[in-house]
Structures are given as C-alpha cells and as structure tokens.
Amino acid sequence: MNVVFLHPDLGIGGAERLIVDAAVALKQKEYQVKIITNHHNKDHCFPETRDGTLNVEVHGMWIPRSFFGRFIAFLAYVKMICAALCLVIFREKPDIIIVDQVSAPIPVLRWFTNAKILFYCHFPDLLLTGRQSFVKRLYRSVIDPIEEVTTSMAHKHLVNSDFTRRVFKTTFKSISSEPEILYPSINLLAFDREYxxxxxxxxxxxxxxxxxxxxxxxxxxxxxxxxxxxxxxxxxxxxxxxxxxxxxxxxxxxxxxxxxxxxxxxxxxxxxxxxxxxxxxxxxxxxxxxxxxxxxxxxxxxxxxxxxxxxxxxxxxxxxxxxxxxxxxxxxxxxxxxxxxxxxxxxxxxxxxxxxxxxxxxxxxxxxxxxxxxxxxxxxxxxxxxxxxxxxxxxxxxx
The missing domain is CATH 3.40.50.2000 (Glycogen Phosphorylase B;)
Incomplete structure (x- = not known):
C-alpha cells in the first residue's frame, strides 16, 4: 500500500520518534511511504529523516509558527491544511493517510481524496493550553470545537496509552468509536549499534x-x-x-x-x-x-x-x-x-x-x-x- 504521513514539525520529540519509527516499520514491510511535514531542520531531526532512509517533503514552512507569540494553534491548523492541499494538488494517491497531532486537515483529505484516514492522538490539544484571559477563552471557544469535529472525521483513531484513551473518551464525548492503543516503540537496532x-x-x-x-x-x-x-x-x-x-x-x-x-x-x-x-x-x-x-x-x-x-x-x-x-x-x-x-x-x-x-x-x-x-x-x-x-x-x- 501507499501510505502518507502528515506531521506538523519533524523535530526530535517523542511524537516525532513515533512517526519516524512507524514510517521505517512500514517501509521494511514494503509499503510505499512518504512523510509530509510543515517543518524539517536537518540540524535538528532524527537521522532517518536526513540520510535518505525516509522520503520527506516540506510544505508550509513559510507560514510563521506564531504571530508575536500568539495564535499558535490556529497557525498550526493553517500549516497542516496547507500540507494537505499540497498533497491534493500534486495528485498524490495514497491508500492510507496517517495524520499526527493536528486534526484540522482531515476534512480536506476526506473531501478530496479516496484514502482512509487514521488519526494518531498523543493527547487532546484542548487540554494542553490555559485559558487565563477572556480573549484566550474566546479564542479557544472557536478552536476547541474544530478539534473535536475534525478528529471525529477520521476513519480510525489511535492513542499512545490506556491513560490517553481514557482522556480521549472523556474529552471527545461526541466520538462514539473506541480508539485503539498503539504503544510507541524504540528501534532496538539503534541501541545495539556501536557509536x-x-x-x-x-x-x-x-x-x-x-x-x-x-x-x-x-x-x-x-x-x-x-x-x-x-x-x-x-x-x-x-x-x-x-x-x-x-x-x-x-x-x-x-x-x-x-x-x-x-x-x-x-x-x-x-x-x-x-x-x-x-x-x-x-x-x-x-x-x-x-x-x-x-x-x-x-x-x-x-x-x-x-x-x-x-x-x-x-x-x-x-x-x-x-x-x-x-x-x-x-x-x-x-x-x-x-x-x-x-x-x-x-x-x-x-x-x-x-x-x-x-x-x-x-x-x-x-x-x-x-x-x-x-x-x-x-x-x-x-x-x-x-x-x-x-x-x-x-x-x-x-x-
């Protein structure tokens, strides 16, 4: 099968490690694999994304991460939608698209592709930010429902632990389907190698x-x-x-x-x-x-x-x-x-x-x-x- 990953920032965090491991695992099983991301710095990434092991494309890097420290979530949505539109415009025809972290592009992918959409939820974004001011509460009152609605449009949901599954179910009450746990792993060969x-x-x-x-x-x-x-x-x-x-x-x-x-x-x-x-x-x-x-x-x-x-x-x-x-x-x-x-x-x-x-x-x-x-x-x-x-x-x- 042809599988495309959509990920916001291919740096060196735990979420990024999971996506890299997933892509490597599927490539080893003879899937066609590509990662589309909004940001990829070759001086701040995992080796597999810069040494040719994985095919990485960057779209939307020109869009700022924030506007004077504000609107981070909104701009993350815009950047990921931009990446999804590039996938459509360049006539990619994946069988499955794995969307990681940001669910905003899922409607675009549902409307303009025939691919099955899998969303990997590390944790609901709406629980990761404060609401100290009236303006922030107003802003999140728009962003939060978008997250739930777009998340619900995926064909299947994965989470990283039973703890996250419980939080997912209590947070996204409108989603009736049961998310499945896919525990992250580590590439044991990398740890057995001599450096x-x-x-x-x-x-x-x-x-x-x-x-x-x-x-x-x-x-x-x-x-x-x-x-x-x-x-x-x-x-x-x-x-x-x-x-x-x-x-x-x-x-x-x-x-x-x-x-x-x-x-x-x-x-x-x-x-x-x-x-x-x-x-x-x-x-x-x-x-x-x-x-x-x-x-x-x-x-x-x-x-x-x-x-x-x-x-x-x-x-x-x-x-x-x-x-x-x-x-x-x-x-x-x-x-x-x-x-x-x-x-x-x-x-x-x-x-x-x-x-x-x-x-x-x-x-x-x-x-x-x-x-x-x-x-x-x-x-x-x-x-x-x-x-x-x-x-x-x-x-x-x-x-």
Whole structure:
C-alpha cells in the first residue's frame, strides 16, 4: 500500500520518534511511504529523516509558527491544511493517510481524496493550553470545537496509552468509536549499534569515577524539570564535599531556538541549579545527538523522569532497554511501562521521595544489575519494534 504521513514539525520529540519509527516499520514491510511535514531542520531531526532512509517533503514552512507569540494553534491548523492541499494538488494517491497531532486537515483529505484516514492522538490539544484571559477563552471557544469535529472525521483513531484513551473518551464525548492503543516503540537496532563517541567528547570535565543521574526531556515547563534538580539537591545535601564530587546530574533535552519557552526555561533551570547549590555538579545539554543520547542512557545509574501525567513517555523505554532503572512520577504512561520496585521506581512528584529512590539505586538495598535486566526484558517482551510494526501493519490491513 501507499501510505502518507502528515506531521506538523519533524523535530526530535517523542511524537516525532513515533512517526519516524512507524514510517521505517512500514517501509521494511514494503509499503510505499512518504512523510509530509510543515517543518524539517536537518540540524535538528532524527537521522532517518536526513540520510535518505525516509522520503520527506516540506510544505508550509513559510507560514510563521506564531504571530508575536500568539495564535499558535490556529497557525498550526493553517500549516497542516496547507500540507494537505499540497498533497491534493500534486495528485498524490495514497491508500492510507496517517495524520499526527493536528486534526484540522482531515476534512480536506476526506473531501478530496479516496484514502482512509487514521488519526494518531498523543493527547487532546484542548487540554494542553490555559485559558487565563477572556480573549484566550474566546479564542479557544472557536478552536476547541474544530478539534473535536475534525478528529471525529477520521476513519480510525489511535492513542499512545490506556491513560490517553481514557482522556480521549472523556474529552471527545461526541466520538462514539473506541480508539485503539498503539504503544510507541524504540528501534532496538539503534541501541545495539556501536557509536564512535565518548563521554569526554560531550563533557570534557567528566571524571571516570563519577556516577550519573540523567534527565532527558524537552526544555518545557510541563515536563516538570525543576523536580530533577531539587531531588538531586536533596540527594547530595548531606554528603561530604568529597563524596558529592562522585555524583553528577546531566540535564539533556530538546532545544529549539525558535521556541521561546525552550530558551527561557533553559535559563530558568540554569539559575535554579545555582540557587540550589548544585550548579557545579550539573551539566546541561541542548538537543544531544542520537549517539550521545544512547551513550548517556547506557552509562547512567538511573533515569530521572519528571513529567506528571505524561501521555506515554518514550525515554523510559529507551532507558529500560539500556538496562538503566527509571525513577518516574506515579501517573500517566509510566504506570503502564514501569513496574515499581522491579524495573524502576514510581513515586509522587516530591523531591524528597525522588531522592530516596536515587539513594536506593546507588546503595546495596537493591541489585541494579537485576533491576536493569528486568527492565530490558520488559521492553523486549512488550514494547519491541517488531511488536509495534506488526500491530501497525495489522491495523492498516484491517482499514
């Protein structure tokens, strides 16, 4: 079959990783695959989208992301509709179109193509924004119904977790069909590959006797990143200066100069590390490459995963496959991927409780080796790339 993906911004986030994995999986099963996106920066993307593995077309990049920081959702709708119109104008004839994140182009695709439309919902957009002012409430009173109506026009809906499925059903009450869960996966081959990169290349002052706690998330406030800094502060506060030097926190995350929140929140976190007295023990990395990210995941004693009510969370799977225990907030997607006390720890989003879990990881209270092995086994059994590819293939064949 001929499958086209429509995606708003092909950067390096979890949603983008899922789309790349889905496209690679279908290509391996001999589908004809193309990704149409509104933005693709070859210096800020996954390797498969720039090395020729995947066919990527960019339409609508000339449309601004925002208008003086406003109308982000509206302009995202316009950009995706533009991409859909380009698909129609250039006489693409896909059998199935997979629309990701933004549902606005679905009516155009229904009216002007014969393709079946599959919509992948990572989380309802109307729940991701505030309504502090009257103008914002008025604006969203128009945008929100459009999201529900256009979402309802897809032939089938997929979600990334049971948590998101429950939210989908309670949010879009007019949609009677049951969304199906397609758990994101990771390309295990990428993690088994050897890369010519060392930690000294990334962090010149790293000492071989240091133990690393790692946080990987985009520099966005909703990711709850201050929790990692505060937990690390609690962890080292009663240690002697000599012992403190044994530990390092690495904050690595997606960073895009175009996104004001990335820029401002990065500065906030750096300032917070100074306030907490952990700046000399903390390293901040912007948009690490895939080889660097994998290196960090393999060498870390634990992944500190801080988002609350995360829709799914792909990084915990990556860490678990690298045999690295995960300490995460006891809510959302991590509750479906992490087994508390077996493959990591689930706890409330309180610095003291995260710190307690960190102490368990570096003490003799648990076996880090057995926990890491259990984590890897869980990923291989339930979240492997093959399981993901087979599920997606079945869904498309049924459609």
């Amino acid at each position: 010519d990169v060392s930690i000294q290349d990334v962090i010149p002052d790293y000492r071989s006797d240091q133990e690393v706690f790692l946080s990987i998330n985009r520099y966005e406030r909703k990711k709850n990143l201050p929790l990692a800094l505060k937990a690390f502060g609690h962890f080292i506060q009663n240690l002697s200066p000599d012992v403190q030097k044994k530990y390092r926190l690495i904050m690595a995350g997606g960073y895009d100069e175009r996104v004001e929140e990335n820029v401002t929140h990065y500065k906030e976190l750096v300032n917070l590390s100074v306030e907490l007295g952990v700046a000399s023990h903390t390293t901040f990395l912007k948009s690490p490459s895939e080889p660097v990210k994998i290196l960090l995941l393999k060498m870390a004693r634990a992944l500190i995963y801080t988002p609350d009510k995360e829709h799914f969370g792909i990084v915990p799977l990556e860490a678990m496959y690298c045999r690295t225990p995960v300490i995460a907030v006891n809510s959302g997607g991590p509750m479906e991927t992490i087994i508390d006390g077996v493959t990591g720890f689930l706890t409330k989003d309180e610095p003291e409780l995260f710190s307690d879990a960190m102490k368990k990881v570096v003490s003799n209270e648990i076996s880090g080796v057995s926990m890491g092995n259990a984590a890897r086994t869980r990923v291989e059994q339930f979240f492997s790339f093959n399981a993901f590819a087979n599920s997606l293939n079945r869904i498309l064949q049924e459609m």
